[in-house]
Structures are given as C-alpha cells and as structure tokens.
Amino acid sequence: MDSATTRPPTPDQTRDTSTCPLSQAVRERACAAAGPFPASHRVYLQGSRDDLRVALREIVQSPTQTPNGPRENPPLRVYDTGGPYTDPEAELDPARGIHPIRAPWIADRGTDACTQLDYARAGVTTPEMEYIALREGLSAEFVRDEVARGRAVIPANHCHPEAEPMAIGRHLKVKVNANIGNSPLSSGIPEELEKLIHAVRWGADTVMDLSTGEAIHETRAWLLRNSPVPIGTVPIYQALEKAGRPEDLTWEVFRDTLIEQAEQGVDYFTIHAGVRHGHVDLARGRLTGIVSRGGSIMAKWCSHHQAESFLYERFDEICEILARYDITVSLGDGLRPGSVADASDEAQLAELRTLGELTERAWARGVQVIIEGPGHIPMNQIEENMRLQSEACLEAPFYTLGPIVTDIAPGYDHITSAIGAAQIGWHGTAMLCYVTPKEHLGLPNADDVRTGIVTYKAAAHAADVARGHPGARDRDDALSRARYEFRWEDQFNLSLDPERARAYHDETLPKASHKEAAFCSMCGPRHCAMAISQEL
C-alpha cells in the first residue's frame, strides 16, 4: 500500500473545480465559515519524525500595566481541533480536500497494517500515539498503555489520512462530538461542510455524519476529505435508505454498506448490536418507548422476523471488517431512555450488559471499542450510570449524549444536557456528544452547531477541572487574571467564544477606550468591586 492508495478519491478529482457549481458553492461556504481566532497563531510541537508536527493554538496576551511599568504575560497554548480552518496560512479547496497528514505513516506500515489496539498490545508506539501524547501533554507510553488496556481509543481509519490523531479515554481530556448531517427535509452538501467547519473551528473533537437525506455517499465523501477530526457514522441509516423498510434490511445490505463507508474512510461506526430480540419486550412499558433511531429500526426488524438481531449474530464478522481498516466500534445504546421517567430501567441495563459482552468480543479481534450512553437521566442517577457502565464494559470509554436532566425545556436542551454532561464527564465519561438548542425540535443550522459545541466545550472543560486533569485550570487562571486586571481584549481572546464575548461587551460599551477601562456596565464607572479590591 503506498500513500496514494491509502487516500480514497477526492470528491471532485475528476472535474474541473474551477467551473463546477457545487465545488464553487462548497468553497464559498467553507471560506466564509473558516478563519483564525483573534490574537492567535499556530505553533508546532516537533515529534520524532520530520512529518510529525502537532499544531497547537497560541493565544498572545498583552502586558499588565503596573506602577513599575508593563509586566509581560506569557502566551497560552490551547488544544486546537480546527486543522486548516483556524490556520491563517491555509488555502482552502474542498474539492481537493485537506492535507493527508497521516498518509506517510500509513504507507510506512505497508499492507500488514493492523489496529492501534494491536500495536499497543505489542508494545509498539505508533506515530498516532506520539502525536496524541504531544497534543495532550502526556507521555507516549501512557497513551499506548491506555489504548492497550482498552481504556482509550484512537479512531483512525487507514483510509482517512486527513484526520489529525486524537484519542478518547477516561484519563485524557474529555472530548466533544458534534452531530451533523442532512435529513430528507433539509440541507445540502455546502451546508453540511459549513457545519463541519463550524464544529471543528469551535472545538469538536470528532464529528458524526448522521445524514439520512439525499446524496448520502457523496456528502460523506466531501466531509471525510475535508475533516481534520475523526468522522463517525451510523451505517444502518444508509443501509435503511437502500432497503426501504426496516424489515427489508439484510445482513448483506448492511455488510456492503459497512465496506462502502469503510473504504471512504469513516473512523468509527455506531452499531446497535446490543438491541437483542429479547430486549424489545423490556421497552414496552416505557413512557417514551425506543427513541434511538438505530434502536427502533433493529427492534422493528427483530419483531417482524421474530429473530435475533443480525448485528448481534454477525458481530464477529462485523469486527473482522472493522479490524481491516482500524475502524473503532461505538456500541450504540438503542434502548437509551428518552425521558427521565425511563432512566436506568431494565431495558437500558439489559442492553448495557450485552454491550459489555460485545466489548470483549471486539477486543478479542483487535477492534477498539467505545460505548454509547444515555440520553435522559436525572442528576441523582448520573454517577451510578457511570459506575454501571465502567463495570459492565470493563472501562471501555463511555460516550454519552448529554444526559439531559429534565424534559421540560425544549429549546434549551443544550443547557439541560450540558448540566448532565459536565457531571458525567467529571465522573469518568470520555466523550460528550453535544446537544444543540434545536434538539427534539428540528435539524440544527450552523449557528446552532456553534452554540452546541461551545456549550459542550465548557462542560467538558469543567469536567477536566473537576477531575484535576493536569494543566486544565491554566486557561481559567489566565482568563480570570486578565479579567481582574481589566485586560478586556485578553479576556475575550482567552475565552471559548471570543466573538460572542466581545459582541456582548460592545452592546453597552462599544468604544475602543472601554476595552481598557477599569469597569464594565454592570457596576458602572464608579465603585467597581474589582477596581476597589485592587486599591486595597
């Protein structure tokens, strides 16, 4: 395998990109969505190979004015998921795709490439592990050992060389996933690429393409070739589009869909193999039945055929396909509760035990595993849900949707779920699937993606701080120091969303001079608490 063959065809390589209307539309959207952050530039950490350079974002601060003259404040380095989209130097041409950073590493491994789990178990530190270690400020051995133990995963399909390596694990920084994708009712390829760019620019660590509408294959090609983060999918969605009805799904259609997506480079697959035939009855007494799309499809299939799920029956074959590409399996929680009333019920827990069994089967075949989790859970059950998952699934990384802690706030479910997400992240969840303000109501647009991601970055970071993750508080402390010293520009620049922070400040104090003022419009110019405190 050489580096050329590790890279699937770019979306538009056969066309003249300068005249194709789709390519032009995509490029316009992409350029509008991308852009560097203020006072920020890229710095690179050099690894052991020339081509192993880890990009971080460095935020420059202004000096503090003291009676003895200005005192410099050090720049702050932050983890950056934005790839070329936050790089002021980058030229974007989505029809060609972004730079395939991993291509030479994949090529070096040749045709015998195995999974990161296999390498880790064999004591081999891959370039991906080294990259992640530099990115997170850890030792490469630690990353390797966590992967070997199954406590961390590196979603990295051999056919997605554009993804910058990252890992998901309970002893790493808490990660955030953004769901995008069209539906039969809305959105096209330019809009989906715009959402991808918004997502990674604001901090998404992985992106799931949940498209169910038109041009599923082509949309995914555009996303993969332009994504600097791992891409996940739920292959049963596309299989269903091919089959027509849930009951018409077959193993063959599903298998072919897996391979089709694997060849394109998808890094992790959600597979609802834990929804067994015998579980369907457990969900009958629920207030809100089955709310997972994949779960309901498989429950329908099992009920119709009165047969065991082919995903469960064929799970070893699925793992063999996944191992060939090093695709991580994300064991879907098809029976997750869709309301706090249904939380932690027997349907959910029976499926969780099955996921534990499947975890061991996947590990036996060298496949990396993460476990999806609820959903809707009241706060008093969150820690227990984390404990049950850890125990049942042998510490395989937990990847939760929220959880939403109350059902009464549609329109604000990014918040009701961030409350649960921050807590479960603190207790050990490795990745949080964002929820946007549109949850339960409609498909998110690009601005909803931004709000959802920033909300979840705050929740994940709060979890890192609560866990005492090394260095997690550095950004808090730098921002708080800037706030206390009335370095307004620094406060904005150090924040998760500098544009919004500045815009809110501008609403009442728009002048440039206000960005150096020792007050804000909350207290007004007289008797600001922090100004008085400094006088003391």
Added chain:
Amino acid sequence: MDSATTRPPTPDQTRDTSTCPLSQAVRERACAAAGPFPASHRVYLQGSRDDLRVALREIVQSPTQTPNGPRENPPLRVYDTGGPYTDPEAELDPARGIHPIRAPWIADRGTDACTQLDYARAGVTTPEMEYIALREGLSAEFVRDEVARGRAVIPANHCHPEAEPMAIGRHLKVKVNANIGNSPLSSGIPEELEKLIHAVRWGADTVMDLSTGEAIHETRAWLLRNSPVPIGTVPIYQALEKAGRPEDLTWEVFRDTLIEQAEQGVDYFTIHAGVRHGHVDLARGRLTGIVSRGGSIMAKWCSHHQAESFLYERFDEICEILARYDITVSLGDGLRPGSVADASDEAQLAELRTLGELTERAWARGVQVIIEGPGHIPMNQIEENMRLQSEACLEAPFYTLGPIVTDIAPGYDHITSAIGAAQIGWHGTAMLCYVTPKEHLGLPNADDVRTGIVTYKAAAHAADVARGHPGARDRDDALSRARYEFRWEDQFNLSLDPERARAYHDETLPKASHKEAAFCSMCGPRHCAMAISQEL
C-alpha cells in the same frame, strides 16, 4: 395599622396618570412585556379565608388519538410567579400598582405584627404560611415548622402587600432569583419594570433590584408597587451613592437607608456583615481579590479606618430594624471567590463561619435569615460547599450565585453557572440566583433576563427532580408523553418557554399540519424512531 397605612404611596398617586409621560412610557412597556401563556388559564385554590386564593396556571392538553377514538389528557397545574402579568383578565396600570393581596391580612394583625419567624415559633399558622402550603402542595404545619426551625423563610415586608407569599427553604421547591437594576451607564424606569415583568412572567420567584444609577428611590418604588414577588436589595449600594466614597460611609447613612427602603417595602436585604476587618488580609493572595461589590466596599471601609465593620458591630441594631418590618436578612458573601482558583479558600470559609454566628444573632431577634454563597466553584467542591454552609449556618437556607464551574466561557456563563446551580440545588440549596449570558460583560437586557430565568428554572427543576421532590416529575412526564405521541402543540405548551420551542420547530416545519406530524426535521418523515417504536 389599617390596610391603607400598610401600603406606601404608589409611584404616581399625586399625578394625573393619563398625561404623565413617564407613566405612559412605563405602561406601554409593561403591557408589551406581559401576556398569558398559550393554552393556559388561571385556577385558584381556595384557602380558609375568602381572600386567600392561590393562583396556579393550568395548561390544557389535547386528546391522544387512539384506534378507539380520542383519549383525554388531564390538564397540568404549574406554580405561577407571574401574578397579573400572566393573567389574561388583568388590566395593568403601573402608576397605581397591582392588587395588594396581603393588605387585609396585615391589617388584621394590627400594630403588634411580628415576624413570620415569631409567629411560627409561637405555633401560629399565618395566612402567608397557608398560602405557601397550598401553592407548594404541602401542609401548612410543615411550612410553619420549617420556618420556626429557620430552615425556611418567608420574605414578606409588612409594607409590600402586593407580593404573593412564597418561601425559600431546602425542603421546598428550589427557587430562582433574578437580578435587575440600572447602572450609571444604562437603563431607566420603563426598562427596569420591563425586566421585572419578564423575570416574573418567565418564573422568577424573587427579584433583586441592584440599581446603582439614577433615581434609585423612585425606580424601587415603581418596582415594589408592581411586583407580585418579594423584592430584595443591597442597601449599601444606595448608601454609597449618598456617601460618595466607601470610606465616607457611616452607620447613620446606612441606617437611614435601611429605614427608607424598609418603608418602601423591600422584602429582603443583602447585608455584608460577614466581611470583618480581620478578613481583609485573607483575600490578599487571591487571583481575583474581592469581586463582591458590597464586600469590596466594606473591605475598603475597614482598611481605611483600620476598624471593625460597622455592619458587624451594629448587627443587632440592624436586626431590630428588620424585625419591625419582617424583612429577611440575606447575609452577603462579600468574600466569595471570583474564580475557580480562589474557591473554598480561607477568606471564603472565615466569612462563612462569621455568617453562622450572625445567623444565631438574627434568629435571637426574630429575624429570618438566608445565606448567600459562591460564585465560582469547580464541580468537585460543590457538595462540600453545601455541607460546610449547612453546618456553619445551622441549615439556614442557602442562596447561591451559580456557582460557575469554569471561568473560560464569558458569553455562556448562564450555562457554566447553571451546571453548578443544578448540582448545588440538588444537594440542598434553597434558592439559585440566576446568571445571564451578559455576566462579566455588561448589564442584561430584557431578553437576557428571559434566557437567564428559563435556564435557571430548568436547573432548579432538575434539582427538584433529582431530590425526588413530590410531584416534581409530573411536568416532565406530561411533556415526554406529549412528545412521544407527537402532540407538538402540547409539547410546546408544557415547556418552560413555549414561544421559543415553537419558533425553533417553525424554522424547519412551519406549517400547521406539521404540528400534528408523526416526525420532525431531525429524522424526516421516514423512519422516525418514535414512530417506529409506536408501531411495535
């Protein structure tokens, strides 16, 4: 004391309200801000007196369509803080003020009126206690006993008869406070009344007027005469406006301000009597010093005069004034941490121990007490902060600002703080002071007030659900059932913010027929999870 004298002058009683431009401007704003919720009407629970009628909001649901015909769904009753502003029958004339519901009860008690704490200790169940019991679905004896024990308070100044009785306590529903008020840089009386109406309409249980700008006295008069919820203030703010500089403050100016505000009807006063002279040094090594405005003012006073705080020294005299009006003291946390770095430090804890001492001194004089709390606290310290407060302050109700769990998200601090607020509410905090998206950046406008309140109502409700508060989950279950049955209108109407939920749904599916569709734009018309689940 007759009912006439229990009611202070209305803002505009000496003017011709039909021509006064201010009255007209206020009235226009008020009418625009008020309004009933969809599918909702008022129902009244009749108490033991003819004039004791507790208003609740009843939300009507549509029937479920079943194969056997429609099945009725019962209406849901919810706690309503909106007073006349959610009442379709009400006619608003802010210059005259709203109906003084408590006036006859206050008149009946005559000139010997003592505090709700005194009555409770004497085994007397007041109309206020009965009102609260009906409102919360509890027994009047339980409310009385909680008040007697100091574990709940009823902020109800004899001079604020317009307030509908409510209580704050760890065994009651978690309450939410909204801060409003002008600053020297912005806002006038019409805008502040608009914020008050937004706050109570969306669910604020109390409102604090933190005005520091112009016309403080007059603004407060308009707010009090038109507020159906208790009003709190920080009297040192107005005292400082009179004195000019912190060091020029005197006990006499402060005392006169207390009496001025007491006569107007303020229901609770934040008093930073816990910032003792000896505490000031404890805050010197902090990252963000003193961020409480009241705290910094008192620290400055103590440092300048090298003397003990007059609020601490004169605390018994303060309590005597408060007892005369039955004003609740909210012991301010002037040394609350302003960053996660400063959380739970010795300055904070030394002040907390002083607040415990002051709690006993206030109780000895029949004054009801609540305790203000942080601020910025990482998640792993939240439960411990609750425990320390309970222990130090003998279970006096805790009233916290957030806490914010990470400092890195200005512009999203309603969310970073709702994460902390929900948790500390679950662990026993009785009232949550909202934080708006503008926190740290500027004064909130009316829309920020709405976002802040709805966010905090969700957090408080999540806490009630996690605590297992009786009946708390009823609204969740009704809404989830409506969601599962695709009763979209019911889902909107049962939500905390029906307008926003509907608007978000309208963005992708605006037609009336979509409000009965068995799908949304997330899955599209084919293969909706809930639709498939129902087929099973």
